[in-house]
Amino acid sequence: MEILYILIPVSLILVAVAIAIFGWAVKSGQYDDLEGPAHSILFDDDDPLIPGQAKRKSDADSKQSSSHD
């Protein structure tokens, strides 16, 4: 059971890393909008993945690509 004397300090280091990463994420503003991502995932334009629609979509895009990079 002496392995615990190594494993537990290791777990403490992992926790410290986790807190540090979370702190960085909060600081860089990733948690400023807690609602948006939940909605925006629903609006992702995933229809080009369906072959038939993808063609139509790319046709439509090429028509009005003047303002789109």
Added chain:
Amino acid sequence: MEAHSQDTQCCYHCGETVPPGFSAELVINKQSEKFCCLGCVAIAETIITGGLENFYQHRTELAAKPSEFGDSQINELKLYDDPELQKEFVITSPDSEDESIANLSVGGITCAACIWLLEQEVSRIEGVASFSVNHTTHKAQLRWSQKTCPLSDVLLKIRKLGFQALPYNEDQQKAQAKKERRTSLFRIAVAGIAAMQNMMFSVPLYLGIYTGITTDFLSFFRWVSLLMSLPVVLFAATPFYRAALRSLKAKQLTMDVPVTIAILGAFLASAYITAFTEPSLESDVYFDSVAMFTFFLLLGRFIEMQTRHQHLNTDAEMSQLLPATATLLVDAEDPEDDPIEQSIPALKIREGDRLVVKQGQVAPADGVIVDGHSRFDESALTGEYLPIEKQVGDAVSAGTANVENTIIIAVTQPPKSSRVAAIIQLLDSAMADKPATIKLADRIASYFVATVLIAAALSGLYWYIADPDMAFPIMLAVLVVTCPCALSLATPTALTAANTALRKTGFLITKSHVLESLSNSTDIIFDKTGTLTEGRLELSQTDTYGQYNEAQSLAIAAALEAHSSHPIAAVFKPFFAISAKQVATKLGRGIYGQVNGRDYWLGNYEWASGQSANDEQESVQHYTPHAGHGIYLGDGKQILARFLLSDKIRDDAQIAIRDLKRMGMTVHVLSGDHEFSVRHTALELGIEKFAAGQSPEQKLEYVQALQREGKEVTMVGDGINDLPVLSGARLSIAMGRASDLTKLNSDAVLLNEQLSTLACAFHTANKGRTIIKENISWALAYNIIMLPLAAMGWVPPYFAALGMSLSSLIVVFNSLRLKTL
């Protein structure tokens, strides 16, 4: 929502009724859809050409009806390209010299699909690097290149989609608030992660009681737990310590004091056991409880803060009441020429400037009319629901809307020292006088803390004399056993549950004392315009005196009014069926026109009948007495019909007032409107106490006088003129359509504008109060029973830990009962 818009005549974009005679259709998602105005059509066209018609499938709320948008508005937006003005809100990106960053405040967002639409469309503009809108605050961050695309282009694009975007300046205070929000989120994470880790470490400690554990490991796990709870005690829980210190300095014992004692007491006791006693199962440590307790309390406070910010625009400022730009009249170089109109930012308005205020615009500063005549909607400032006629020499207040003709005003007071600004200053002083609501929990906390401290000291003293070795451990046991976790959770959990339940019914609580103040309330005061009434004119009665029936008279009136921009004209819009010719308007009197080849006059009595006004006095008595505004239709010789317009009382006002009275509440009406219409409204609703013609100062005085008599006053209002009285009343409730500033300074917001929800809120408040009392009684009972046992040294350590968690859980579950109303 989409389904019903197809079979009824509702606008596909904003959901308003399509006016008769207007026809505009577009094919969207292979179906022909109708629109109510050119503005909505234009927006829908922009959306479709952008290939974003999915917006209509994704959205969960109808869009806001767009405001009018013409060349003058485009010119105003162009102002924001001015480098000097941009200094205030645009910064250069740290990554690249070419890239600028601006914060925008976006209005008109109704649901998540709006944000999707905005982000898609704006990101497509050439030169825009990124554009993202925050769902909670409706603030957007724009990164773009000034060279390829001026800021006004972006603002214009947003405008074309039916939203309004204005630059928004993040001042120090807001930056501070943002930082605090981030820090509190980080504190929650630290407490949460530490709590989870601590629970893992305490498993061997608990299991050790049954299976045995070597003292080496016992000591080791205790030390690790101690280490793990250090960040909680030293960092995550610091807001509680600071609040406790503040309350001690103010010589008050609030709930933060027992919370601090609980956290520090349990931690220090456990640390003492770990460091200075022989590791044995006879004593126990509470590191996991400390971390978990802190985590729950922090989480509760964060959720409370989050709900408050979600529905309120915390950046409401005076600038939102006043336009950001103004049209200045500058003399041309050649005195022969007409003066030139020039758009300037409102900040640059000086005393003596001549400003053009067009129809539909809000006056940017206090001034006197020097040219033209018009009517002004002053309802926001005075509560008057009818627009006031203004002529040369009359004063115009900043924040009032010009509803009729373009006029020129000479500025007497720049925006910063206008009447609106004065009202807002009054607000601050009213806030300072507001009677403090001492929360039930805080009151109990003060007794509780005193009792616990005295008991701990006494038992310590007794054991010091009887058995000095036992004195310290027992004193610690007393402190731990009486740890007021359950007591601290009693109120916040009940409040959160009640708030959630009330929010679903349309009543948003923004301050923590609302539930208690509601249940204590003795007097409820309503504003009239916009609160008891709907705040807009409606046709209340039509009397006919000539050969035409009601429908015919209305059709003629509608034909004439179709040529007028007066607010009264809107009332007749639904009856529009035929058109009028040769229409002429005479200001202050009425309209003349030909309908089906016959002459008609619509307006005041004199205008319509061709008789002098004296007769009207007599004939008014001859006709039925009325409240409201009478409009007459005549053929120049006699009156054909009379239309009575009044501000309609809300449908559920009658029931709401009756319910409130039944609850034993005294109901008052306090309005800035004329005596006559206030009296009429009050009598109709059966309210005996009313005061009319009240200025914001008088309203505040009225409420303060009541409060001095010992009454607990609840004020319900909506206008800017209600601001001081709302902040002066013990409890203030703003209507959902009130300005952001009013909502921000109120304790609660009636989001659905249904007055009957108020009675429901009072009911929930009473129920919430009962549950809080139950929670507190339970928590106190538990602590009181355990206190003497601990003082005798009879409480085994594991039982103390179990009891601590169990008493908290009972409180939480009891509070959850409030969620189901």
